[in-house]
Amino acid sequence: MDISPLRPVNLELSGDRIHATYRVSGDAARADAVLAQLVVEQTIEFPPELVPDDDIREHIVGRVESIQRLGDHLTESSVSYAAEVAGGQLPQLLNVLFGNISMVPGVRLTDVELPSSFIEGLRGPRIGLAGLRARFLPQGGPLLATALKPMGTPVDALARMAYDLARNGLHLVKDDHSFADQPFATFRERVPVLAAAVERANVDRGEEASVYLPALNLPSDRLQDGMEVALEAGAGGVLLLPGLVGWDTMRALAESVPDGVIIMAHPAFLGSHVTDPTSGLSHGLLFGTLPRLTGADVSIFPNHGGRFSFSPEACTEIADACRAELPGVAPAFPAPGGGMSVERVAEMVAFYGEDVCLLIGGNLYRGDIATQVQRMTNAIEELQ
Amino acid sequence: MDISPLRPVNLELSGDRIHATYRVSGDAARADAVLAQLVVEQTIEFPPELVPDDDIREHIVGRVESIQRLGDHLTESSVSYAAEVAGGQLPQLLNVLFGNISMVPGVRLTDVELPSSFIEGLRGPRIGLAGLRARFLPQGGPLLATALKPMGTPVDALARMAYDLARNGLHLVKDDHSFADQPFATFRERVPVLAAAVERANVDRGEEASVYLPALNLPSDRLQDGMEVALEAGAGGVLLLPGLVGWDTMRALAESVPDGVIIMAHPAFLGSHVTDPTSGLSHGLLFGTLPRLTGADVSIFPNHGGRFSFSPEACTEIADACRAELPGVAPAFPAPGGGMSVERVAEMVAFYGEDVCLLIGGNLYRGDIATQVQRMTNAIEELQ
Numbered sequence: 001m002d003i004s005p006l007r008p009v010n011l012e013l014s015g016d017r018i019h020a021t022y023r024v025s026g027d028a029a030r031a032d033a034v035l036a037q038l039v040v041e042q043t044i045e046f047p048p049e050l051v052p053d054d055d056i057r058e059h060i061v062g063r064v065e066s067i068q069r070l071g072d073h074l075t076e077s078s079v080s081y082a083a084e085v086a087g088g089q090l091p092q093l094l095n096v097l098f099g100n101i102s103m104v105p106g107v108r109l110t111d112v113e114l115p116s117s118f119i120e121g122l123r124g125p126r127i128g129l130a131g132l133r134a135r136f137l138p139q140g141g142p143l144l145a146t147a148l149k150p151m152g153t154p155v156d157a158l159a160r161m162a163y164d165l166a167r168n169g170l171h172l173v174k175d176d177h178s179f180a181d182q183p184f185a186t187f188r189e190r191v192p193v194l195a196a197a198v199e200r201a202n203v204d205r206g207e208e209a210s211v212y213l214p215a216l217n218l219p220s221d222r223l224q225d226g227m228e229v230a231l232e233a234g235a236g237g238v239l240l241l242p243g244l245v246g247w248d249t250m251r252a253l254a255e256s257v258p259d260g261v262i263i264m265a266h267p268a269f270l271g272s273h274v275t276d277p278t279s280g281l282s283h284g285l286l287f288g289t290l291p292r293l294t295g296a297d298v299s300i301f302p303n304h305g306g307r308f309s310f311s312p313e314a315c316t317e318i319a320d321a322c323r324a325e326l327p328g329v330a331p332a333f334p335a336p337g338g339g340m341s342v343e344r345v346a347e348m349v350a351f352y353g354e355d356v357c358l359l360i361g362g363n364l365y366r367g368d369i370a371t372q373v374q375r376m377t378n379a380i381e382e383l384q
Numbered sequence: 385m386d387i388s389p390l391r392p393v394n395l396e397l398s399g400d401r402i403h404a405t406y407r408v409s410g411d412a413a414r415a416d417a418v419l420a421q422l423v424v425e426q427t428i429e430f431p432p433e434l435v436p437d438d439d440i441r442e443h444i445v446g447r448v449e450s451i452q453r454l455g456d457h458l459t460e461s462s463v464s465y466a467a468e469v470a471g472g473q474l475p476q477l478l479n480v481l482f483g484n485i486s487m488v489p490g491v492r493l494t495d496v497e498l499p500s501s502f503i504e505g506l507r508g509p510r511i512g513l514a515g516l517r518a519r520f521l522p523q524g525g526p527l528l529a530t531a532l533k534p535m536g537t538p539v540d541a542l543a544r545m546a547y548d549l550a551r552n553g554l555h556l557v558k559d560d561h562s563f564a565d566q567p568f569a570t571f572r573e574r575v576p577v578l579a580a581a582v583e584r585a586n587v588d589r590g591e592e593a594s595v596y597l598p599a600l601n602l603p604s605d606r607l608q609d610g611m612e613v614a615l616e617a618g619a620g621g622v623l624l625l626p627g628l629v630g631w632d633t634m635r636a637l638a639e640s641v642p643d644g645v646i647i648m649a650h651p652a653f654l655g656s657h658v659t660d661p662t663s664g665l666s667h668g669l670l671f672g673t674l675p676r677l678t679g680a681d682v683s684i685f686p687n688h689g690g691r692f693s694f695s696p697e698a699c700t701e702i703a704d705a706c707r708a709e710l711p712g713v714a715p716a717f718p719a720p721g722g723g724m725s726v727e728r729v730a731e732m733v734a735f736y737g738e739d740v741c742l743l744i745g746g747n748l749y750r751g752d753i754a755t756q757v758q759r760m761t762n763a764i765e766e767l768q
Binding site: 003004005006007009011012037041043044045046047050051055056059060084085086087089090091092094095096098099100101102103104105106147149150151152153154157161176177178180181182183184217218219220221241243244245246247248249251252256267268269270271272273274275276279280281302307308309310338361362363365366367368369 | 387388389390391393395396421425427428429430431434435439440443444468469470471473474475476478479480482483484485486487488489531533534535536537538541545560561562564565566567568601602603604605625627628629630631632633635636640651652653654655656657658659660662663664665686691692693694722745746747749750751752753
């Protein structure tokens with residue numbers, strides 16, 4: 001028997017707990033062993049037998065609250081952690097929920113319930129689904145979004161497209177997420193010109209019907225500067241890429257903007273968290289809950305039946321997670337995209353309901369842009 | 385036939401190309417279809433038939449350079465991209481390499497070759513393997529590292545441990561990666577006290593044998609401040625968590641420190657990129673190449689045979705990627721950890737060679753810390 005060098009520790013804790021649900025693959029014995037590892041791994045990461053009978057053992061080590069066998073090779077468990085372990089900080093919250101255990105195969109984080117003390121520290125979506133609906137959709141119907149493409153196109157040609165898209169009723173005209181700061185269209189050249197093109201379309205249309213959202217796909221140490229360039233140019237929102245900049249950078253950027261600036265989240269580089277159904281995070285957490293917690297008013301994800309292979313069930317889960325009640329956090333618009341077309345408008349609205357942002361990109365360029373956007377808005381009017 | 389609204393574009397490009405290797409699961413027809421999607425998806429994300437016969441089609445769309453069938457259900461392909469697509473920026477590089485295609489199952493990024501024009505924009509490891517060896521290991525042997533644990537321990541008790549660990553010859557004494565900014569040991573309380581404890585041990589030992597590395601596990605908007613606190617306190621390095629703060633934030637932080645400050649990377653929250661062998665990134669890229677490109681002098685990963693389930697082959701791949709020649713980027717120390725013990729020292733050095741950082745955590749606390757560290761250093765001396 002080893003003699004631990006640790007002395008017993010007394011801690012003052014609130015009693016607030018973070019609740020997480022995990023699915024563990026493998027037979028019951030493997031699942032139980034993984035759960036026993038998980039509650040230690042995600043907290044003290046220390047041989048538990050060396051911890052004295054103290055508040056660390058009692059409260060800091062995670063607790064398996066329940067175990068349910070969903071089948072011979074699948075176990076679902078609710079685990080709780082003391083709120084203080086996360087310290088009210090998002091990176092450490094993600095670390096506690098899935099930091100080390102992400103490296104153990106067959107463990108999937110499927111749900112999280114945060115204490116209000118943690119939620120209160122986050123702003124969440126500032127405009128959210130209701131705010132966007134009030135601003136753009138007083139007559140009902142889905143929100144319409146598109147991406148300026150393709151990469152390599154000169155700024156003046158992009159500006160003509162942006163004007164045509166906005167002039168014809170697209171609400172959110174965003175940069176393709178691959179518009180970074182490339183020599184063929186630098187960020188500082190591109191953003192003011194495209195913001196002006198959308199604003200000119202609004203003037204010509206006689207209403208503030210469209211917003212331009214530049215992609216803030218920039219190096220970490222240039223994000224704040226990029227945000228200032230975007231806001232000074234009059235961009236009404238920004239596209240953020242949490243898979244590339246980190247979830248907490250997205251949170252901080254979203255918190256930094258003035259009221260009324262729309263935050264749209266793009267899923268680039270996040271796929272590995274969901275493609276293997278036995279590991280990673282659930283689709284709803286990754287593309288619904290996390291974007292909301294970090295301030296997304298609109299969360300983009302690949303629709304089923306497009307170029308990706310998300311199932312209808314996964315898409316429903318995402319849309320539900322975007323819109324479900326979450327005390328203290330406003331709902332966001334789910335924005336299914338990825339190979340969508342005008343022809344799918346009716347089906348997508350039937351599937352998701354009206355509280356959806358239809359993101360249609362390259363397929364709007366099949367012929368004259370104005371004609372294609374008109375076909376899209378006509379398809380939506382026919383649904384009313 | 386749709387009439388494209390795009391006019392042909394001429395671009396001035398350097399001819400430099402980024403080369404990436406992908407493995408695609410599924411039969412040859414599926415693999416070829418995925419590769420045809422990939423070169424478009426990762427660049428213009430636009431219906432290719434609508435792109436005129438111009439420089440975008442010719443140079444911006446990725447190119448399948450070679451296809452090799454590794455079996456009936458596995459294809460390896462080399463794909464190249466114009467360097468300008470990444471714009472010399474790391475987030476956009478990651479986006480081009482794996483942004484959208486991460487959401488398609490059965491695609492794994494296994495290798496990357498960057499043009500020198502891109503590499504020149506990165507600092508890479510500033511001290512690196514050779515620098516750490518010259519500083520700590522003039523007599524040869526592996527580098528020794530440990531983590532202060534467990535979370536919940538008061539600062540004064542952590543300081544006693546830090547002193548004991550440094551006093552007895554541990555080179556790198558880092559915070560447990562879960563030390564964030566919690567009420568039981570806030571960052572500002574903890575870091576100066578632990579830095580002072582390690583410095584006191586160095587004074588008592590009569591040599592600068594040890595460095596304290598606080599975990600910079602902080603919210604995005606407090607990282608710079610945390611770095612300043614750490615440097616002012618005299619910490620000789622920092623532990624960064626790219627899975628939580630983002631790779632480019634790590635790069636920017638690592639570039640911001642004065643010469644001589646050690647950068648150690650921790651793998652928390654990165655596991656989903658590697659646990660499914662058919663998707664994500666290769667172990668070598670994720671825990672070797674990427675940490676090096678973003679400035680890690682030491683890269684932590686779970687050793688085989690520990691609490692995680694990385695294979696010996698995966699560990700070799702990581703160690704090789706940490707140490708392999710990469711023009712313009714210094715080699716880094718691979719640091720296998722995760723349930724390591726004094727008993728495994730000889731085996732680990734035999735497996736990895738001397739150019740390894742042995743990261744032993746909780747198992748140093750089995751009895752008196754000084755005795756355990758002495759057992760470890762004795763085990764290493766016996767190998768010489």
